[in-house]
Amino acid sequence: MKRLFLLIFIGLFVQTLAQFNQGNLLEAEYTPTYYRLEMNLNPYQSDFSGKTTMKFITTESTQEIKINAKENLNIENVSYHSILLNDYSRDGDVLRISLPENLPANQLDSISISFSGNASTSSGLMLGDHEGVPVIETLSEPWHASTWWVCKDDLIDKVDKIDVVIRHPSEFKAASNGVLQSVTDLGDGSTITHWQHNYAIPAYLVAVAVTNYVEYNHTVDIGGTNVPIVNYIYPESLDEWSDSLDLVPSYMEILSDKFGDYPYKTEKYGHAQWNRGGGMEHSTMSFMGKFTFNLIVHELAHQWFGNMVTCASWRDIWINEGFADYCTGLLNDHFYGEEKFKQWKQERVGLVTAENWGSVYVPEGSNQSRIFNSRLTYKKGSMMVHLIRYMLNDDDLFYEVLNEFLYDPRFNFGFASVEDFKDVLEIVTQKSWDKFYEDWIYGEGHPILNVELNKNPDSNIYTLNFIQTPSHHSVEFFEMPIEIEFNGNDQTEIRRFELNQLENSFSISDLPFEVSSFAVNPNFDIVCEINLAVLNTHDLTELKTKIYPNPSKGFFNIKSSQKIVEVKVYDVSGRLVGQWSGIDQLNFTIQTSDWSNGVYGLYIRTLNDEIVEKLIVNN
Numbered sequence: 001m002k003r004l005f006l007l008i009f010i011g012l013f014v015q016t017l018a019q020f021n022q023g024n025l026l027e028a029e030y031t032p033t034y035y036r037l038e039m040n041l042n043p044y045q046s047d048f049s050g051k052t053t054m055k056f057i058t059t060e061s062t063q064e065i066k067i068n069a070k071e072n073l074n075i076e077n078v079s080y081h082s083i084l085l086n087d088y089s090r091d092g093d094v095l096r097i098s099l100p101e102n103l104p105a106n107q108l109d110s111i112s113i114s115f116s117g118n119a120s121t122s123s124g125l126m127l128g129d130h131e132g133v134p135v136i137e138t139l140s141e142p143w144h145a146s147t148w149w150v151c152k153d154d155l156i157d158k159v160d161k162i163d164v165v166i167r168h169p170s171e172f173k174a175a176s177n178g179v180l181q182s183v184t185d186l187g188d189g190s191t192i193t194h195w196q197h198n199y200a201i202p203a204y205l206v207a208v209a210v211t212n213y214v215e216y217n218h219t220v221d222i223g224g225t226n227v228p229i230v231n232y233i234y235p236e237s238l239d240e241w242s243d244s245l246d247l248v249p250s251y252m253e254i255l256s257d258k259f260g261d262y263p264y265k266t267e268k269y270g271h272a273q274w275n276r277g278g279g280m281e282h283s284t285m286s287f288m289g290k291f292t293f294n295l296i297v298h299e300l301a302h303q304w305f306g307n308m309v310t311c312a313s314w315r316d317i318w319i320n321e322g323f324a325d326y327c328t329g330l331l332n333d334h335f336y337g338e339e340k341f342k343q344w345k346q347e348r349v350g351l352v353t354a355e356n357w358g359s360v361y362v363p364e365g366s367n368q369s370r371i372f373n374s375r376l377t378y379k380k381g382s383m384m385v386h387l388i389r390y391m392l393n394d395d396d397l398f399y400e401v402l403n404e405f406l407y408d409p410r411f412n413f414g415f416a417s418v419e420d421f422k423d424v425l426e427i428v429t430q431k432s433w434d435k436f437y438e439d440w441i442y443g444e445g446h447p448i449l450n451v452e453l454n455k456n457p458d459s460n461i462y463t464l465n466f467i468q469t470p471s472h473h474s475v476e477f478f479e480m481p482i483e484i485e486f487n488g489n490d491q492t493e494i495r496r497f498e499l500n501q502l503e504n505s506f507s508i509s510d511l512p513f514e515v516s517s518f519a520v521n522p523n524f525d526i527v528c529e530i531n532l533a534v535l536n537t538h539d540l541t542e543l544k545t546k547i548y549p550n551p552s553k554g555f556f557n558i559k560s561s562q563k564i565v566e567v568k569v570y571d572v573s574g575r576l577v578g579q580w581s582g583i584d585q586l587n588f589t590i591q592t593s594d595w596s597n598g599v600y601g602l603y604i605r606t607l608n609d610e611i612v613e614k615l616i617v618n619n
């Protein structure tokens with residue numbers, strides 16, 4: 001009984017978490033295929049009303065339709081085959097509708113639900129104003145769609161088509177997804193604007209906005225198709241942003257070159273201005289407050305990463321935000337050059353390493369602010385896309401991975417998890433990315449590096465030593481190829497070194513110049529902190545090998561900037577007390593607890609030196 005209770009308890013817990021992971025996921029016996037969303041939106045007042053007509057296919061025999069409707073929505077009526085149904089109930093955020101008859105599996109059917117509610121201030125359907133003119137705008141991501149329209153509000157369903165029909169004051173324009181079908185003045189001060197979108201879309205990407213917009217439009221040729229770019233801008237803002245908007249066609253061309261044609265080229269792309277600082281990538285109509293380069297590119301990139309292929313759960317938000325943010329880096333590189341891209345990376349490395357914790361993969365049970373954590377989901381996320389590119393060291397292969405992922409029939413216009421991306425990455429590159437995922441996607445923190453470059457005073461041989469400390473205990477050590485830029489005699493050479501343990505040491509004998517300085521991670525490709533980077537050219541033996549504690553009590557350590565190869569200990573009479581060879585480490589500990597107290601002679605051989613030291617044992 002106890003065990004059964006425990007199992008039920010665990011079962012409930014798992015179900016709740018799963019619901020969170022994929023939004024307001026409910027167990028339903030159908031798949032939605034189409035929505036007609038009719039809304040009455042008047043920005044002069046906070047109350048609104050609407051009607052959802054949903055087509056669906058039953059996945060199994062059922063007499064009940066469950067659909068998401070948050071508690072703030074009032075249900076006005078439910079209509080099935082033009083008959084009003086009275087047999088429905090509210091169960092928290094779920095509306096349960098009993099049908100008059102049982103539906104068999106694989107039946108195509110439809111149902112309409114009328115609702116009403118009040119605008120919010122922070123999410124869902126929001127009311128605001130600009131220059132004294134009211135505006136209504138929506139923001140549904142991650143799970144607020146069902147606060148303003150009745151829908152299946154989760155990350156497993158995309159409908160094939162939506163019609164959005166908005167009745168609003170005639171002096172305003174209404175923006176939404178897809179193609180404008182009609183604008184009909186009803187002659188009573190109100191107008192009906194009808195938009196239609198014919199691509200697979202999840203509930204959170206459906207959006208509307210209504211205010212006194214002016215239109216500022218362009219077209220762009222994408223693969224032989226003339227794609228309209230429709231911008232709905234506040235009249236007072238157009239002068240400020242028209243130059244920025246003029247560049248959108250070129251961004252669409254570049255991203256289409258890199259990731260295949262703009263996914264919605266038979267419809268449109270566009271922007272609607274809203275009252276928030278950031279942006280939201282609603283399919284074919286991004287909403288944003290300011291039309292800055294990075295924001296425009298970010299929301300546009302989401303049309304591929306996020307909209308065409310959508311994260312399979314909110315824990316997988318890297319698929320949306322990491323890749324979209326990385327596209328801003330790519331376009332900074334394309335339009336402003338390598339130095340600007342380097343700054344872009346440097347800024348991200350600085351922000352990510354400002355704190356020692358946090359993974360790209362969102363932990364179970366995280367709230368909305370953790371899901372959209374700027375440092376982890378966006379900045380670390382985009383640097384991990386870059387790290388994949390850097391590790392591949394082959395841009396053709398990198399873009400092949402991304403394109404294979406985007407157009408994989410399992411994910412294209414569907415959903416994909418971080419593991420799904422790994423699957424494609426491993427297939428295309430023909431190698432395991434387990435360690436990368438463990439360290440950089442699931443693991444927290446970043447490596448902190450101490451780097452020493454030691455020049456042998458008698459030759460042109462250098463020893464390069466790395467000691468890594470992970471910033472967070474979840475990662476034992478970070479595997480990575482790191483670049484070192486060697487400078488000297490007006491020359492520069494960048495070389496890569498594979499770090500695969502906490503301490504790595506390399507011998508370099510073929511640099512064509514004498515090194516006067518060096519830089520670690522010179523192009524900011526790796527998210528890491530450089531704690532120490534020193535070049536030693538003289539008196540290595542005295543400076544760089546330490547014996548401590550001396551006098552020793554029970555044990556002593558030898559720490560060297562070059563790998564220790566062999567240690568011998570002699571007593572005062574010259575008798576060999578101990579010998580250790582083949583050590584190959586930077587640190588070595590010797591136990592002295594069963595030695596007699598007194599003075600000993602220590603012979604230490606490192607990679608490039610021999611050292612003789614005096615040790616006092618005082619147990």
Ligand SMILES: [Zn+2]
Pocket residue numbers: 281298299302320321324
């Ligand atoms: Zn984004």
